[in-house]
Amino acid sequence: MNQTPLHVLLADDDEDDRLIFKDALEEVKVKTRLTLVKDGIQLMEYLEKTEDEYPSIVFLDLNMPRKGGVECLREIRSDKRLRNISVAIYSTSASEGDIEDTFIKGANVYIKKPNDFGSLVRVLEEVITINWQYHNSDLNRENFVLSL
């Protein structure tokens, strides 16, 4: 059954990570279309200027040159127009402190980058499906937290 594809955006400075993410996302059952940016500056410029609909979910790498993930998260959460975007932190580190801290700052999802392709597909499948539910079932996004 066809559905309007869910708009997904990934901000990550590592080219390999972007490619793997793209391939993994294509394996996910929910139909998506992906926008890729290389760092936080590009991300915020994209959100500022785009005439396209906003992404439903943005995946943020924490460590990026010029502007990192936490900074972007703060800017996204303080902009009324961007409130409805789900933010997923996509990071190599996963200390309890980091995780709680980003949730408190308004992240919806925290993903520790998996080491193998299969796990990444599974993780994305879960995040995208749940996000799709929030997108389509009028759930309260403020209460949307998911740690993987």
Next chain:
Amino acid sequence: MKLHVRYDMVTVCKVVLQEQLEKLGITFELTTLGELELKDSITVTRQEEINQVLKKYGIELLDDQKNIFVQKIKDTIIELINTDEKLSSAKFSDYLARKLNYSYGHISKLFSDVTYTSIENFIILQKIERAKQLILHEELTLTEVAWKLNYSSVQHLSNQFKKTTGLTPTAFQRIIKMRRLQSGKPT
């Protein structure tokens, strides 16, 4: 020998739609992705014709009936879970079948086809959402929430909460509290 091709699905779909609908003499505009705006309204038979023609390209007109029915299933579940009363211990499957007047097998298959998830998962997600509300807004204890949502024990609720959100109910509560405190502060 191998040749590599690159294709843009959106353009492919647009061109296919244009060519095929033109053949059928239908004037239309492609508004946003996946929405056809027709000049004139057309009959169901005509829609079936379009479906037949597009089928071999893997394109399908969205069946509104299916979507409407799935919405009904969701509404029934949400209404059942969001009652102020204690959740009934009757099986969801029996309740849905009775209320919607279809076999549970039929309901559950249709639901999965349209939503990418099973009814069981949807119910769990909704129950956990309800648990979040009860913890945050009505400040019920976990024991009270478990009782109200008909979990066999606090442990069962905690496990399902953790499995669904990745967080314990306590961590969730702490995070939302801190978040509210912080968003009150100027940044």
